[in-house]
Amino acid sequence: MRRRASRAWPGALAALRRAAAYLSGMPVDLRLMRYVIAVAEAGSFEAAAGRLHMTQPPLSRQIRDLERELGVALFHRRPTRLTEAGRVFVEEAREVLAGAEQAVERARNAAGAGRGAVRVGYTVTAAFDEMPKLFAAMRARHPGVRVEAREAWDAELTAAAMGGELDVLLGRHLDVPAAWPSAVLRSEEFMAVVGSGHRLAGRAEVSLRELRGETLRFFPRSYAPRYHDEVLAGVRGTGEEFEVWENPLPGLRNLAVSLSDGGFMVLPRSLCARLPGGIAFLPLLDRLPPIELRLSWAPDPSPAVTALIRTAHRLARRERWTAPPG
The missing domain is CATH 1.10.10.10 (Winged helix-like DNA-binding domain superfamily/Winged helix DNA-binding domain)
Known part of the structure; x- marks a missing residue:
């Protein structure tokens, strides 16, 4: 060749x-x-x-x-x-x-800057891929920095950040304090997610038009208000409308149960390969706005927080998270 x-x-x-x-x-x-x-x-x-x-x-x-x-x-x-x-x-x-x-x-490590602690709050959508990789990268590059990680729904993390309980936030469509800087680590498209027994589960791709009449399964809005509203706005922007069913058993680990009797969800592409069995994920033909994963941090970051920010940027480049799809 x-x-x-x-x-x-x-x-x-x-x-x-x-x-x-x-x-x-x-x-x-x-x-x-x-x-x-x-x-x-x-x-x-x-x-x-x-x-x-x-x-x-x-x-x-x-x-x-x-x-x-x-x-x-x-x-x-x-x-x-x-x-x-x-x-x-x-x-x-x-x-x-x-x-x-x-x-x-x-x-910096030789001068003692590679020590200390970072309190990181991350959302459910970052729990399967990005946060584990960031945690591993910090252990490899900054073993003297202690990462105190906290997984929670968006509303809880926003309140914790406002109360001074967190130094860094990692999530998608996450409300952060106004003074906090932020950076995009990942940008990707949405996929449709259905149960493995769904009539469209064997398709190579699907349009939202083909899902008309079905319910869009979602977690309760109170858990993540901005994420909820932004995703629904993106779906409606295609011209399609769906009845929204708020799942009483929220959480990505429960998807097989949530979708066993029909309906569908839309999720970032990177999550789909890490979901439990009993479901199928399908590329969408519709052009929804891409969803961004953002890292945000409190003003005047400590050396330990700065080390995590730099490590996150390096990780995003290494993993090609911001590269265009295809």
């Missing part, structure tokens, strides 16, 4: 070597590496600029300047996608950034 690629692009091998040489032997601007990675993950210059909190023209200009310095094109334009040299650059840049971040963390 590689030999065919070399014949198809005669200059590709030389371009790859120039990109690798830049990273290994020339002065490296970590900021530009992050820019290139952001464009590669977002799939467009405009989307990457929004993620980087800057406008698109200066981002495009700086990457063009980098390409001229390298003597290779990192991206195809219209549509935006990596060239072969760009793929090598991104792979090498990720390693360089990881090494730089690790050096910073080791220096």
Whole structure:
């Protein structure tokens, strides 16, 4: 396969070597590496600029300047996608950034900054994938920091944060105190979830139109008011309306029971592979707004909280959580 690629692009091998040489032997601007990675993950210059909190023209200009310095094109334009040299650059840049971040963390740990405690509250939707991975990453990189984790429904976590009981919140559509900064760690689409005996359970994909007449199963609104309202608004935005049944036995671990007699739910894609048996999940043909997982923290974070924030960002990049679907 590689030999065919070399014949198809005669200059590709030389371009790859120039990109690798830049990273290994020339002065490296970590900021530009992050820019290139952001464009590669977002799939467009405009989307990457929004993620980087800057406008698109200066981002495009700086990457063009980098390409001229390298003597290779990192991206195809219209549509935006990596060239072969760009793929090598991104792979090498990720390693360089990881090494730089690790050096910073080791220096901080040596100075005693890698100690202390972080009180983290996380929602039910983050309990299966993201929070376990974040906890493991903190133990690996900051063994001196004690993570005090608390799983609860959204309303309880919001009250705890307002009362000063938590330093960090992790969740989707979670109300946080107004002064708390936040960052998106993951963005993904919704899936339809039905019981394994449902008439559509064997389908490769489904539209909400095909679920007309069924009840939308949901947890009581009082448990997570904003999540409840945002998800229902997204469903209604497709033009479909459903009767909502508030489950007296809420919780993702009880889904097989909740859906055994019909109805459906909509859940983030990442949750579906971790759900109990007895259910089926189906990609939706409808374009619902993507759902974001956000990390939020109290102002003036301690060194331990800062370590968790940095670790969460690193984890999101490693897991490609913000990469576009497909």
